[in-house]
Amino acid sequence: MAAQGTLLLTVLLPLLGAVLIAMCNSKPNLRETVTLSTATLLFLLVLQLLGSDAQQTELIIARPLPGLPLSLSTEPLGLLFATVASGLWIITTIYSIGYMRGNKEQNQTRFYVFFAVSISATLGVALSANLFTLFVFYEVLTLSTYPLVTHKGTEEAKRGGRVYLGVLLSTSIGFLLLAMVWTWHAVGHLNFTPGGILQGRIEPGFLPLLLALYLFGIGKAALMPFHRWLPAAMVAPTPVSALLHAVAVVKAGVFAVLKVTVYIFGLDLLRDTGANRWLMWAAAITVILASLVALTKDNLKARLAYSTVSQLAYIVLGAMLVNSVAIIGGGMHIATHALGKITLFFCAGAIYVATHKTNISEMDGLGKSMPVTYAAMLIGSLSIIGLPLTGGLWSKWYLALGAAAAEQWAILAVFMVSSLLNVAYLLIIPIRGFFLTPPGSGQAGTIQEAPFASVLALSLTALGCIALFFFAQPLYEMMASMFERQL
Amino acid sequence: MISAHLPALQVVIPLLAAPACVVIRQFTATWLLALSVSWISFFIALSLLWQTFHLGTISYSLGGWAAPWGIEYRVDVVNAFVLTIVSGISSVVLLYAKESIEQETHIKRIHLVYTGWLLCLTGLLGITITGDVFNVFVFLEISSLSSYLLVSLGPDRRALTAAFQYLVMGTIGATFILIGVGLLYMMTGTLNMADLAQRIPEVEHTTTVHAGFAFLVLGISLKAAVFPLHYWLPNAYTFAPSAVTAFLAGTATKVSIYLLLRFFFDIFSETFSLRTMRLDVILLILGVIAIFSMSLVAVYQQNVKRMLAYSSVAQVGYMVIGISLATATGLTAGIIHLFNHALMKGALFLALGCIVYRLNSVELKDLAGAGRRMPWTMAAFVVGGLSLIGVPATVGFISKWYLVLAALERDWWWLAFMIVASSLLAVLYIWRVVETAYFKAAPAGHIKEAPLSLLLPTWILVAANIYFGINAVDTVNFAKRAADQLLGVF
Numbered sequence: 001m002a003a004q005g006t007l008l009l010t011v012l013l014p015l016l017g018a019v020l021i022a023m024c025n026s027k028p029n030l031r032e033t034v035t036l037s038t039a040t041l042l043f044l045l046v047l048q049l050l051g052s053d054a055q056q057t058e059l060i061i062a063r064p065l066p067g068l069p070l071s072l073s074t075e076p077l078g079l080l081f082a083t084v085a086s087g088l089w090i091i092t093t094i095y096s097i098g099y100m101r102g103n104k105e106q107n108q109t110r111f112y113v114f115f116a117v118s119i120s121a122t123l124g125v126a127l128s129a130n131l132f133t134l135f136v137f138y139e140v141l142t143l144s145t146y147p148l149v150t151h152k153g154t155e156e157a158k159r160g161g162r163v164y165l166g167v168l169l170s171t172s173i174g175f176l177l178l179a180m181v182w183t184w185h186a187v188g189h190l191n192f193t194p195g196g197i198l199q200g201r202i203e204p205g206f207l208p209l210l211l212a213l214y215l216f217g218i219g220k221a222a223l224m225p226f227h228r229w230l231p232a233a234m235v236a237p238t239p240v241s242a243l244l245h246a247v248a249v250v251k252a253g254v255f256a257v258l259k260v261t262v263y264i265f266g267l268d269l270l271r272d273t274g275a276n277r278w279l280m281w282a283a284a285i286t287v288i289l290a291s292l293v294a295l296t297k298d299n300l301k302a303r304l305a306y307s308t309v310s311q312l313a314y315i316v317l318g319a320m321l322v323n324s325v326a327i328i329g330g331g332m333h334i335a336t337h338a339l340g341k342i343t344l345f346f347c348a349g350a351i352y353v354a355t356h357k358t359n360i361s362e363m364d365g366l367g368k369s370m371p372v373t374y375a376a377m378l379i380g381s382l383s384i385i386g387l388p389l390t391g392g393l394w395s396k397w398y399l400a401l402g403a404a405a406a407e408q409w410a411i412l413a414v415f416m417v418s419s420l421l422n423v424a425y426l427l428i429i430p431i432r433g434f435f436l437t438p439p440g441s442g443q444a445g446t447i448q449e450a451p452f453a454s455v456l457a458l459s460l461t462a463l464g465c466i467a468l469f470f471f472a473q474p475l476y477e478m479m480a481s482m483f484e485r486q487l
Numbered sequence: 488m489i490s491a492h493l494p495a496l497q498v499v500i501p502l503l504a505a506p507a508c509v510v511i512r513q514f515t516a517t518w519l520l521a522l523s524v525s526w527i528s529f530f531i532a533l534s535l536l537w538q539t540f541h542l543g544t545i546s547y548s549l550g551g552w553a554a555p556w557g558i559e560y561r562v563d564v565v566n567a568f569v570l571t572i573v574s575g576i577s578s579v580v581l582l583y584a585k586e587s588i589e590q591e592t593h594i595k596r597i598h599l600v601y602t603g604w605l606l607c608l609t610g611l612l613g614i615t616i617t618g619d620v621f622n623v624f625v626f627l628e629i630s631s632l633s634s635y636l637l638v639s640l641g642p643d644r645r646a647l648t649a650a651f652q653y654l655v656m657g658t659i660g661a662t663f664i665l666i667g668v669g670l671l672y673m674m675t676g677t678l679n680m681a682d683l684a685q686r687i688p689e690v691e692h693t694t695t696v697h698a699g700f701a702f703l704v705l706g707i708s709l710k711a712a713v714f715p716l717h718y719w720l721p722n723a724y725t726f727a728p729s730a731v732t733a734f735l736a737g738t739a740t741k742v743s744i745y746l747l748l749r750f751f752f753d754i755f756s757e758t759f760s761l762r763t764m765r766l767d768v769i770l771l772i773l774g775v776i777a778i779f780s781m782s783l784v785a786v787y788q789q790n791v792k793r794m795l796a797y798s799s800v801a802q803v804g805y806m807v808i809g810i811s812l813a814t815a816t817g818l819t820a821g822i823i824h825l826f827n828h829a830l831m832k833g834a835l836f837l838a839l840g841c842i843v844y845r846l847n848s849v850e851l852k853d854l855a856g857a858g859r860r861m862p863w864t865m866a867a868f869v870v871g872g873l874s875l876i877g878v879p880a881t882v883g884f885i886s887k888w889y890l891v892l893a894a895l896e897r898d899w900w901w902l903a904f905m906i907v908a909s910s911l912l913a914v915l916y917i918w919r920v921v922e923t924a925y926f927k928a929a930p931a932g933h934i935k936e937a938p939l940s941l942l943l944p945t946w947i948l949v950a951a952n953i954y955f956g957i958n959a960v961d962t963v964n965f966a967k968r969a970a971d972q973l974l975g976v977f
Contacts (some may be wrong), residue, residue, distance in 0.1 A: 150926070170914075185896065
């Protein structure tokens with residue numbers, strides 16, 4: 001009973017926070033206190049769920065249709081995602097205070113309100129007990145992030161918002177809904193079940209089609225050619241890009257892909273029928289192509305966005321390798337990439353607040369004036385590339401192991417080539433920052449670090465990247481327990 | 488026992504109240520009368536729905552004359568469900584009507600609005616409840632004539648041409664129905680629906696019955712605005728007073744769709760109407776064309792009210808597709824969309840009414856900045872729009888779910904795909920409004936949010952959109968039972 005209450009509260013608390021935030025419209029300090037305490041409370045709640053993982057509880061919120069409940073439950077992958085999202089919300093809030101005030105952004109209350117609603121939807125996605133519930137929260141997440149993406153209200157923001165909503169809504173209604181009704185028609189329920197529910201329910205010949213509908217339908221996973229929304233979303237203020245478009249929204253996508261692979265199809269079914277084969281290549285192509293596009297981008301946030309597209313495809317690729325090692329790697333990559341990429345976005349935002357620069361070519365020599373930011377950026381880049389002393393090493397390690405276990409040597413090569421590309425497009429930024437001299441010499445003295453709150457936040461996440469290197473064991477065990485239960 | 492006479496009271500109360508409005512004339516008093524009568528009708532409908540669901544079909548002989556000679560009112564789950572929709576929408580919209588009508592209509596004509604409203608309600612409820620086909624025609628004329636009046640009372644002089652257009656088309660439709668009824672009477676010698684159902688099979692192969700069927704289908708489809716017989720609808724909806732548009736959009740076409748269901752599945756047999764007469768193919772094709780072409784036309788409208796009117800024609804397409812599938816799930820989808828569409832279009836037209844109340848315009852360009860100036864109104868519009876698109880946790884999603892499911896049951900992949908693809912067109916036209924209202928700067932001048940008396944009924948319908956989207960078990964059960972009854976399974 002108590003655990004059920006916690007489950008419900010986890011989704012409701014951010015909503016309650018949103019209402020309180022709206023009520024504190026005229027008092028910015030009180031408003032930010034509310035956000036911060038909601039975030040902290042939420043994180044504690046998730047930790048409590050994490051502690052009581054042993055008993056699997058299910059909570060039915062409503063029964064919209066016969067046989068199709070809206071319900072929540074806990075499961076290792078979901079708990080991991082919930083922990084990452086709620087933990088990083090605290091840090092992002094600290095960061096936002098520095099960023100939004102430093103930039104004198106308009107409509108800050110609206111910003112914090114929709115931010116809280118988005119977090120609520122993210123936790124709903126993470127704790128969904130069935131595919132239908134996941135879909136509902138997935139759509140709520142799309143809609144509640146729209147006002148954040150278009151926050152600036154400019155013509156450019158409007159256009160970005162159009163692409164954002166257009167791609168995400170059309171993939172989810174056009175493909176995902178269709179796939180879901182098909183599954184429901186064939187099976188009669190949509191519960192996430194260890195081992196999958198489709199075994200023997202659908203003719204093997206149709207499985208690749210159904211899988212494709214799912215993979216492309218989950219547009220938030222940004223598999224090419226449905227990735228355009230992610231660069232478009234970069235018109236949003238940086239905290240939104242950082243938490244939502246490096247963590248919450250995109251991870252909701254790959255999380256859904258992992259869930260569908262493991263709990264709807266089941267690894268055995270996919271392995272036996274080979275339905276995953278060509279989609280594996282679709283993901284591999286996205287990994288490489290997105291990295292190549294990232295190389296060409298001079299705008300820092302755009303480059304990071306394409307890097308995210310590529311990294312998300314790693315996780316989809318891990319899922320499509322259909323073995324437990326690769327899935328564990330994919331799950332761990334949700335956490336490690338989250339920390340790495342949020343650090344990089346924080347840095348991008350900090351540079352913007354301090355210098356109002358957005359292009360990499362204009363950032364030469366900034367490292368000397370903003371040492372903390374650039375050190376954090378170095379660590380974040382190392383983690384994304386997957387080099388030692390950062391957590392990124394482990395997730396890539398298991399993904400590569402998974403490719404080896406599946407004897408997909410070409411995929412292994414894709415992982416390696418893409419890591420090299422990562423070096424080329426990410427590491428170059430801190431290098432230019434530290435070693436090149438700024439174009440105008442007198443300029444360097446006037447530039448200082450971003451507001452303290454922002455610098456604090458990006459240091460914390462950078463340290464997190466390093467901490468994950470030394471403490472990856474619990475993460476691994478958590479992901480592995482996903483398959484223990486199955487046996 | 489008064490409860491035994493509920494079927495008669497359902498029609499008689501509004502019928503008697505209508506002339507009383509002409510006598511009273513004072514506009515607040517007529518409004519109060521109409522409002523209370525409508526709510527009484529709503530409660531009668533709810534009680535009839537409960538009775539039919541739990542106790543079975545009710546047969547009521549009007550004036551004590553037994554069926555073949557007298558007129559029989561026959562209430563089963565199918566029409567009790569429609570009665571509830573019609574009287575429910577009318578009741579909520581009447582709450583809203585007072586302020587809106589007072590602003591849009593000349594004060595000397597306000598009592599005529601409520602007179603027309605009550606007559607129209609009488610007609611719609613009568614068509615739905617009666618078990619006699621000639622009586623259907625009579626009530627159809629009552630509802631049609633009164634709705635011409637209602638449309639003509641719009642604030643703009645173009646309302647007069649719109650009403651005239653509606654009158655011409657509506658009269659053609661009604662005449663066709665009369666001819667159809669006459670031909671059936673000629674062949675069977677009865678006007679009672681149940682008797683017709685028994686006698687038609689013997690004469691089913693005759694050209695006369697075929698012709699009668701064709702006249703009936705055409706006539707009713709005209710009233711239901713089934714594509715391509717929708718010509719009258721956009722103008723009528725655009726120029727009628729806001730509250731009237733919301734009322735008609737939620738009820739008039741719905742009742743005609745109900746009539747189609749009744750004729751297709753009860754009076755004629757499903758095999759005759761859909762298979763022998765090939766209406767399954769015809770309706771399916773027309774439905775698919777409607778959902779695409781009419782949504783596309785809606786995208787290019789500059790007048791938001793007209794945009795929603797075209798969207799209504801597209802939505803009728805979804806219902807027609809559901810019917811054409813002729814399976815239990817397909818009919819369930821069609822019937823549930825009847826209810827759901829009444830809720831979403833009701834909410835949208837009421838929100839537009841709030842905008843008219845303050846801005847005096849429904850041109851898209853005049854909505855610039857409305858999101859800031861009228862936050863509650865525009866929020867209601869957005870939720871209604873999301874429901875129209877079919878976002879989960881709204882009623883629109885429930886409709887889409889069953890329609891797609893019905894298509895998949897028949898293994899019609901292309902249709903399932905077309906249904907979801909066409910609903911994306913709704914995103915296009917709804918988002919044009921959202922972008923104008925939220926991203927364009929408002930012109931100078933101070934505009935207040937709409938008064939509470941308008942906002943409250945609007946939000947009642949908005950809340951219903953969400954409530955029945957999250958808890959659709961009851962509505963789905965009613966729709967399923969109705970579908971089973973029509974297919975003769977139950």
